Amino acid sequence: MSGAAAGAAPASPPAPPARADFAAWLAVAAGTIGAFMATLDISIVNSALPTIQGEIGASGTEGTWIATAYLVAEIIMIPLAGWLERLVGLRTFLMIMVSLFTAFSMMCGFSTTLPMMIVGRVGQGFTGGALIPTAMSIIATRLPPHQQPVGIAAFGFTAITGPVFGPVIGGWLAENVSWHYAFFLNLPVGVVLLCLLTFGLPAIRSQLHLLREADWFGIAGIVFFLGGLTVFLEEGEREQWFDSTLIVIMAGVSLTGFVSLMIGQAVAERPVLRLRLLLDRQFGAVIIMAIVVGMALYGTSFIIPQFLTAIAGYNALQSGGVVFLAGIPAALLMLCVPWLLRNIDVRVMVMGGLGLLAFSCWLETDLTAFSAGDSFTHSQLIRGLGQTMAMMFLNQAAVSSVPVEYARDAAGLFSTARNLGGSLALAGISVVQDERMWLHQRRLEEALPANSLTVQDYMNGQAMTLGGMPSAYRSLAGTIQTQALTLTYVDMFWILTVGVIATLPLALLLRPLPKRFKPAEMGH
Incomplete structure (x- = not known):
């Protein structure tokens, strides 16, 4: 909002x-x-x-x-x-x-x-x-x-x-x-x-x-800054970053929008997006955590279907069913939300939610090329619980950390931060996938020296099985690519795990919700 x-x-x-x-x-x-x-x-x-x-x-x-x-x-x-x-x-x-x-x-x-x-x-x-x-x-x-x-x-x-x-x-x-x-x-x-x-x-x-x-400067700034930045992040890796005319233009559009947004902050009596709220210690901490949770939420929902399709050979419906598991604990927890909002300390819920979210990502760091949908069952159930706890209480912490008249501004910034986290995650995934895929492929190839008798015996056996050495080499290349891709996905889950854990101490900056807290606004 x-x-x-x-x-x-x-x-x-x-x-x-x-x-x-x-x-x-x-x-x-x-x-x-x-x-x-x-x-x-x-x-x-x-x-x-x-x-x-x-x-x-x-x-x-x-x-x-x-x-x-x-x-x-x-x-x-x-x-x-x-x-x-x-x-x-x-x-x-x-x-x-x-x-x-x-x-x-x-x-x-x-x-x-x-x-x-x-x-x-x-x-x-x-x-x-x-x-x-x-x-x-x-x-x-x-x-x-x-x-x-x-x-x-x-x-x-x-x-x-x-x-x-x-x-x-x-x-x-x-x-x-x-x-x-x-x-x-x-x-x-x-x-x-x-x-x-x-x-x-x-x-x-x-x-x-x-x-x-x-605040026309602010409105124009939001359009150009957020629009340009989102395209820049989403398409940057695919377009080879500043080698692309599109990315150069989007960088310029985003920078122009940011300047316009800052002008609006300086000259408007009521800016359309009140960035001064970020100076509040609690609200600033909430925004950082919202960005990271958005990265984990959107990042895992993108990585898991990609892994299941590329490694396990799942179709769209099968991979969607695995992602759906996270919704089960989320739906059940919603029945308790009214009671939780009134009775449980926001710091406990946010730290618990972030901890569960990090744990769910860590559970996926032992994936192999033989992993399938059942490898994600426990992590998805834990993730659904963790992300619900974190997002619901972070949202309430955001709007309760500012004066009532600024609740809508706080909710708008919170929602924008979460979506921006998603854009950062998708951009980061593209970068990590390209860089780590190349690295793991080279390392696996280096571990298979052509002069090794073990490697030669393996390749001769494959050639006899597959009908020739060309087929054996193609099979080996496919195996290396599959293993490298699996290791790349594992790297992504490690990055998300460390990122969520790094934000855990910020929850200590939160203040308890008022006893008679009146939920006013909530972000997406």
Whole structure:
């Protein structure tokens, strides 16, 4: 959720009633369903990506933009959502976003070319990015304090399980129906959401005068800085970094956006993204931990399907089922979230969550070329528990560490940090995979000297089995490549393990949540 717009602070929304009525719960249902669909669509195409690329005539490199386009647009929209919400009113804003999200989803489903698909994914990301933070606006304004933990638990379930369900649903549709329906399923959901919003949210007058008072330097800075930086990180390794004209341009765009954002911080009375909050010791610690948790969350959800596909020979549905395991403990823990928020020290929960997350990554450092889906069962269950504990309580620590009037700014920064962590993880994975793959291949080759009698006997035996020495050499090359790739994935899990452990001491900087803590905002 974004910071407030520039200019005078708008009037506070009316206090929630003493007890939520049926319309309020309809609105909460709409918010959580919308957030679920938005998070689901982040990863729903990942399993079906090879099939989509083939049908729209995109190469492997071009096809990555199908996923990147959504992420770029979403990370831009999240910090802007709060300002746009106040500009036109929450119900109007959400109905516009839901309608456009549905329309862009249909555009993706009907796509026959890569440009058409990318335009649809950008539209999906931009509108879906609005559905995620505004779900907590509904909870904060439509539910009384004592009922808000229930809304938080429902939203937390969607935020955690959306990316987990995505590969499963996308893989099943690609294998059994058609990848097109990964997008078409948003049509009936969109219609239901529009009905729920119509009956669940009251109409609020727009505040178009905010257009004159807005922090335009900050808004432009967010668009160019976050958009340019995300493309820079996502595509850098693939494009050979500064050897690529695209990466040079994106670096310039990101730098220009950062300068514009800093100008907005200096001259705007109410910057659209209040970066001064990072100077608070607790909030700064939360943001660092959010980035690292985002790296672990998005990094593992990318590495595991890649390993299962490349090493174990799994199809999209099978690898999606392994990723889905993390959603089971997350869903069960959500039933306890209201009680946990009121009774357990935030430092205990965050340190416990980070510890479990690090432990789950460490369990995957003993992978071999014979590992399959069952090798990830325990680690995925532990990861689902750890990431839920860490993210839920870090979010509450973020918004409770700043004055109430800055809660939206804090939630926007927290959400942006988590997504930025995902971008850093994907960029880091590309770099590590290229560098460590080369290193492990060379080391394995060096360990097989051509003059070794053992190696010669092995190769002669393989030649007799496979029908000639050329086939034996190809088999050896494939074995070396498989082993090198396995060792590379192990390196990635080691890096994630060490990274999460390094942030554990930061949890000691957190302050306990207020006894009568009122959940106000939550990031994605």
